């Protein structure tokens with residue numbers, strides 16, 4: 439088995455080494471019945487992907503709950519780690535109850551949403567801003583607290599609340615972060631028209647400790663497995679209660695538009711893209727991951743191809759995943775090779791290796807750059823025709 443053999447099927451910095459280091463303490467198994475029976479605490483961390491109507495797909499969670507119910511023989515604590523709609527702790531509890539072989543078996547379900555970020559998952563896990571534990575039974579909450587206790591030798595960042603509040607906390611957290619992203623992106627469009635530099639504006643605004651610098655970086659839009667689906671799920675929940683979600687609707691709308699911004703700039707510059715060649719640096723939805731789910735790169739590549747352009751790309755980790763979506767574009771193992779005969783360079787992901795490139799090598803192929811992450815904002819780009827989010831250097 440892949441995991442048992444020390445192989446990790448995803449790229450997450452440090453994960454392979456961490457699992458290797460702890461191999462004596464961790465067992466991988468497909469024998470779920472045994473795994474559930476042998477554990478005192480069971481974490482449910484399966485996917486809760488988005489359905490067409492925006493609601494979270496709970497099929498995987500329900501299947502696990504059913505298996506837990508039919509497998510356990512004594513008291514267990516079940517922890518909902520996946521991001522689940524408000525009310526899911528009750529749902530999981532009911533499914534387990536319905537499937538218990540012996541109705542006298544006791545169990546508790548706790549909501550403990552996850553806040554880690556892909557790309558820095560281990561660091562986020564080891565030093566969390568907070569751990570949210572939602573539930574009713576004090577002894578079960580105390581058991582989960584003790585799981586996390588080693589992380590809080592110096593400070594205690596565990597917050598307890600009801601399961602419903604914990605579930606809601608996760609959605610609200612993601613919604614606020616996505617709001618900040620869409621907000622600064624909308625501001626970048628205004629800045630571009632009025633002749634302000636959004637990069638300077640960002641620094642000026644972030645200096646206010648009430649705002650901070652996090653998540654106010656102009657970009658070609660957010661992607662990933664969480665923000666898009668969680669905003670949709672929250673909108674779906676609100677709709678069920680006939681609540682109008684003007685802000686949530688706008689976050690999504692702004693983000694969808696933002697994913698088109700670079701292609702709009704490219705079309706504006708070249709007019710007809712037929713038979714032109716574009717080099718893309720960065721495919722993953724963010725650096726330090728091979729995850730391409732909802733990545734702006736997918737929208738950008740689709741559009742360029744639809745206009746008859748050729749695409750050749752480079753990403754340190756995500757190319758294999760992208761080959762499943764675009765098998766016919768060109769992939770290179772070196773960022774400079776991907777520039778061969780390109781009419782322009784497009785930067786979509788802010789991997790560190792793109793931030794300080796050999797500009798002379800770039801210039802041998804093209805002097806036109808479209809920067810979807812403003813990674814060269816503090817570099818003199820006068821030797822280039824440089825387009826970024828919120829402006830260009832043509833003025």
Ligand SMILES: NC(=O)c1ccc[n+]([C@@H]2O[C@H](COP(=O)([O-])OP(=O)(O)OC[C@H]3O[C@@H](n4cnc5c(N)ncnc54)[C@H](O)[C@@H]3O)[C@@H](O)[C@H]2O)c1
Pocket residue numbers: 483484485486498501502519520521522552553554555556663664
């Ligand atoms: N990815 C993140 O950064 C992140 C952060 C916070 C919260 N979350 C939440 O965590 C959950 C999982 O996210 P993800 O990105 O890891 O999803 P994912 O789809 O990448 O992984 C889910 C895994 O669950 C496995 N699975 C499905 N059914 C199973 C079963 N019955 N038994 C055992 N395994 C099963 C799948 O094979 C898959 O490997 C989601 O609810 C997500 O919203 C994710």
